[in-house]
Amino acid sequence: MALIQIKNTTTTSKYNYEPADQGSDYLNTMELNLGFIGGGNMSTAIVKGIIKSGVHPASKIWVAGPHIENLKHWSDMGTNVTSENGVVFDNCDMIFLGVKVNKLQSAIQDIKLTAKSTAKEVLFVSMLAGVQIKDLHETINSHLPGVKASVIRIMPNTPMTVGAGICLYTPDHTVMQSKCLILEKLVSGSALCEKVPEEYMDSLGALTACGPAYMYVVIEALADGAVKQGVPRAMAMRHAAQMVVGSGHMVLQSGKHPGLLKDEVCSPGGSTICGITALENGKLRATLINALELSTIRNKELGKK
């Protein structure tokens, strides 16, 4: 089954930095030691994308988590695994923060307790939903005053695992263009990587990172509908998923408004418009708009905890 393979757009929005320093850092990406603090679902999706796309060797990736037994899949991928966040900190120049929001303080404290030295320059890449760049700096500065930290906030999504993800990012004002390009290079094999203003992180991030769960519900429900009409479950699921993939491709590749694409499928008096009537009666649009609003509100709440 064909999957959406979105290559990096090499961002062209007005939020791009001027290419002030696209130099050796960018060219030497493969030389970097990449770290992950927290090796759960999202970090795993990112690292799988990086390794699959061959953009960085597993031997130069480090991960830390409190339960080493939960990191077996990382050792299987050939990465370096440790239970001490300080080991990742000592070895790595660019460190992804992949813990739950309520574990941020303890994760940073663990760096302080277990690192050999905390006097160094580090680029932290935070995937923590809702946590603003200024709060990340505050936490890092309060526990690791000797660290010269810069921060890129990202909002990735789990479809990065299969090379069809999205990774939004916002750098702080100290992050050089070359560092943004390194991030883009690392994730662009598995995600559409786009720089956005931080104010969109909670809302657009809700769409891109929570959205896959909404779509799984849609796919499951559509398959249920076909099963109700007598189609075998596995066949129904396969076709529901591929239909959603194809519809996304149509929007991206045709450049047409989805309303127009919908009209093109709805013949007068036909079967599709009958189905659309049911969707409108069920308030599908309002439901999705409300879903996004609640996810955005929750993102903001999480960041304040």
Ligand SMILES: NC(=O)c1ccc[n+]([C@@H]2O[C@H](COP(=O)([O-])OP(=O)(O)OC[C@H]3O[C@@H](n4cnc5c(N)ncnc54)[C@H](OP(=O)(O)O)[C@@H]3O)[C@@H](O)[C@H]2O)c1
């Ligand atoms: N999942 C998504 O779709 C998604 C999308 C965008 C952003 N995010 C963000 O990504 C972050 C991680 O989410 P997730 O879904 O990957 O959660 P997860 O699967 O629960 O992963 C969290 C990981 O952090 C580890 N951990 C806990 N305390 C730690 C500490 N003190 N030091 C180092 N590691 C520690 C956990 O290890 P143990 O399991 O061994 O305790 C676990 O492996 C969250 O902040 C979330 O907001 C997630």
